[in-house]
Amino acid sequence: MTWGNGVLYVIVCASGAAGDVGRLVRLARDEGWTVQIVATPPALDFIDVPALERQTGRPVRSRYRRPDEPKPPRADAIIVAPATFNTINKFALGIADTYALGLLAEAPGLGIPVVVLPFVNDALASRVPFRRSVESLRAEGVSILPGPGQDRSGPPAVHDRTGDPEDRPWARALDALGRLRREAPGEVTGP
Template identity: 45%
Template sequence: MIICGAGPAVHADQLVAEAHKRQWDVHVITTPVGRDFVDVEVLEKMTGHPVRSDYHRPGHAGGRSLPEAAAIVVAPATYNTINKWALGVSDNYALGILAEALALGTPIAVLPFMNAALSAHPAYLRNVELLRGEGVCVLQGDGHGPEPHPPGAGGQLLPSFPWGLALDAVETAH
């Protein structure tokens, strides 16, 4: 599970709980900003694994601390993370994991949370199509998932963020 810095991230425990109901072993990675949105202690207690948001120093005890992922959910996914990932930018741990997973063919579902103005930006639209062309399931609009919200209205949608859609998508692809 990769969590970005968007409003629904404060309820990321809901995705972990739903994944556990489906018998998934969940490891949480956050973007640097996403870490500020989550309760790290709660997520670590729920998963039994550390929440990662940074690379380990070479030679760090335990080496690569994450097993190879069977599937990845990116939720809530932000405009910034989606655009950087599509362009091949790997300037943080979460983006590095996503770059590798794309190349490895790992099933990935992305559940964006952004306003309609950002989601209509031409670069974003191109990048979503690029990721979809690579097999990533981007769950937004056009029957793929929830529609973007009007600018300034995102807070009203936090309780109804459809976490389960992303799990459904990776289970179907898996």
């Protein structure tokens, strides 16, 4: 696979930043990715579904497909952005109670690289369950982005849209995928 010419699943969670996920789609498409948006059910209220479908040329998915519906292409990589406290904790525990979490539950076992861009407030990010979840996911090779200015093993980012250029959080997620490729040339199996 030529990096950037594959299928990138962008899993969108219910966060105020979800309304800006079109920026990530634009950046990813500029790099040659085919983008498939997968939204958690609550995220559907935070995104402009028709606009994202026009932008990607693909339907936004939020539920498992029916047997008569076509199967989407397999993901070559996944970015979870914005990632919420709830989704990160469920992902770490292997809870697959939504389509998005089902995809995430399988990804590490399939060797699909996953980058998580947390949008979590300071109070939630300081909780022991959250810190354990981040540690657990990192141990499985999932890239949880640290806060701006921290090294890659630092605490997870508590991103907001203040003080960051508009595309910066989204570009950081794509940069992390690029690092995965440089660290594991050939077949990408994770960070």
